[in-house]
Amino acid sequence: MPDKSMSAAEAVATIKSGMTVGIGGWGSRRKPMALVRELLRSDVTDLTVVSFGGPEVGLLAQAGKIRKLIYGFVSLDSLPLDPLFTQARERGEIEIEEYDEGMFVAGLRAAGARLDFLPIRAGLGSDVLPANPQLKTVKSPYSDEEYVAVPASKLDVALVHVNRADAQGNAQFLGPDPYFDDLFAMAADRTIVSAERVVPTDELLTEGSFHTLLFSRMFTSAVVEAPRGAHFTTCEPDYGRDEAFQKHYATAARDPEAWAAFEKTFLQTDEAGYHAAVAHFHETQGAS
Amino acid sequence: MTTAVTDTAASTTAQGTATNAEVCIAACADTYLESGEVLAHAVGLIPTIGARLAKLTTAPDLVLTDGEAFLMSEPGPLGKPASAGGTIEGWTPFRRIFDILATGRRQSIMGASQIDAFGNQNISLIGDWKKPKRQLIGVRGAPGNTANHRVDYWISRHSARIFVERVDMVSGVGYDRAAAVGDTLRFHHIGAVVTNLCVFDFDETGRIRVRSIHPGVDPQEVIDQTGFAIDVANVPETRTPSAEELQLIREVIDPRGLRAREVAN
Secondary structure, three states, X not given: OOOOEOOHXXXXXXXXXXXXXXXXXXXXXXXXXXXXXXXXXXXXOOEEEEEEEOHHHHHHHHOOOEEEEEEXXXXXXXXXXXXXXXXXXHOOOOEEEEOOXXXXXXXXXXXXXXXXXXXXXXXXXXXXXXXXOOOEEEEOXXXXXXEXXXXXXXXXXXXXXEEEEOOOOOEEOOOOOOOOHHHHHHHEEEEEEEEEEEOOHHHOOOOOOHHHEEEOHHXXXXXXXXXOOOOOOEEOOXXXXXXXXXXXXXXXHOOHHHHHHHHHHHHOOOHHHHHHHHHHHHHHHOOO | OOOOHHHHHHXXXXXXXXXXXXXXXXXXXXXXXXXXXXXXXXXOHHHHHHXXXXXXXXXXXXXXXXXXXXXXXXXXXXXXXXXXXXXXXXXXXXXXXXXXXXXXXXXXXXXXXXXXXOOOEEOOEEEOOOOXXXXXXXXXXXXXXXXXXXXXXXXXOOOOOOEOOOOOOOOEOOHHHHHHHOHHHOOOEEEEXXXXXXXXXXXXXXXXXXXXXXOOOOHXXXXXXXXXXXXXXXXXXXXXXXHHHHHHHHHHHOOOOOHXXXXXX
């Protein structure tokens, strides 16, 4: 069985400008932030991002990486809105496909099943249809009902962060919610899995039952060990959200000068430099 | 205006007068009166307390969540996940929520940034779709919720900026829009819109109407704070919670008094 472990830089180097990139997690929860930070360091641009959006959408939008966003919401959970995303949207910079959350999931399921679309009741009567004129409806062959035909969200690459994985790419979640990471993996040609810890296969069940094995190596192309790789979003039970840091991010995002300082301190550095800067932030803030 | 004399008297003797927040909580609880064994989904503190109050009084079969991935057989600690206490009776990660709502076994109280006279609701953006004046959170689950099961709304600050003639982006579907779609939206049902001033429901044409005005609220204020025409003649007072309900709210569900943060006394 192939060993798929590699560095974040090696894994992200496979992402090319113009690709459609799905990002796992939900809001400000278990986001593959180490991979996103690596993407921010790259010169990749013109991406179509598919996400239940959290801070990764704001960061990628601010960096000018996103041409188009397919989403149901963007939120930081404990803070309702991500300022970087709302600013980019209000500048009219990003092409948008805004779906109902159930529609969003239907798009992923359609892609995973290699179907053009899946029908759903959600969206009918709402402005989701007029706002997305490419969306079509489909008439039931069995009754007079007509449904929204959600197009498949076919992904070139999916990025997900999990608690544990083995080097072959079997991915495990230990928190309360798998979110939709397995659906992202099945909708994608290639999936990059980052994990808090990469463990030998025979140790996968030492911390969680077999129910926690979220998806198989069949769907994984690369495995990146990334301790605190979801920071500052949650990665339960390994760690919760870094609320103080998230607040710092959101506050800085509202002010160009503060944002320049944030970028210099936290983003214009490598992953080790990022975590060192975060540690320093907490030492000087006195918060954890 | 008629007053619910008995209820008011009962609550006054046992627990003192109900606050505005407590009146709102009881109105939210009343949205679950005929729900049966469905998943109660409540966004915001007052609706959450309302759902828990309903579970402990008139709607014992309701299924509650901790707001994360777990179903709770009895209300857990307010604002905290199941891991902070409470009895777990089920697991509903986000993916399963979408499966449940499609079966119709769910009922929501949602918020709104804008809402119109037919119950069309907006949480997505203010201004133009292509270049919004203010980007908000996105449509989230509002289109699917309103297509699949009963939805009620909670507005903590009733104002003419929220109750508008036309919403900028229909997220939750209103009665006029649902009627235009026809049979595929036969599960569409907006019950009530509870605000800090009054309770609305909808008439047989699908237009909003004032069902009751909270005790102590001037009907003219409801007119002034609503951005479309409403009739407040002969509108009764919103019921006040009973002594038992007040005791449950104050001593069991929200002993720390968090409700006053959302609606001041």
